[in-house]
Amino acid sequence: MSTYLFEANYVGEGIRGLMREGGTGRREALVAALKSVGGSVESFYYAFGETDVLGVIEVPEPSDAAKKTPAYRAPGQ
Template sequence: MHKYLIHGSYTEEGLKGLLNEGGSKKRREATEKGIKAIGGTLKAYYYASGDNYFYLIVDLPDNVNATAVTLATNSSGAVKNKTTVLITPEEIDRIVDQATKAVGAYRPPGQ
């Protein structure tokens, strides 16, 4: 499983729904149900003020499923969200190892 941060805001329609049903029980259940349907797990669910109204941390099998969550929820018209892949310290070490190999082989445009 891979960890993802999903963050976003509600549209005007989404805010009306949130005002009608609240944010705890029904929203959390609906979110968990959608994530579970594609083999994932909701790990954390937070609301915030600012540019984003909500932040979720989820475990999902892969990027295909993470993108599916974003596509499904954004197509509802109630939210606009983005998904960010979360990388562990151990993964960043492996990424750095691979990046150092690529640096020597990469040719910038125009050179």
């Protein structure tokens, strides 16, 4: 299992989900997506400024985790 620090910004459906469900629902969506590939969320923080979310995740295969989290986009992309 590998551990990764991530930064993300809400785009598309992620923004709509945040407005509809609030922050807790978006975190739970990430937890569920990572759990489906055998991963987990170690920490999750909302931020002010250019980055919306910072956190630490654990995943067995990083490429699988990236496919399961389309509501997030790395800053600058």
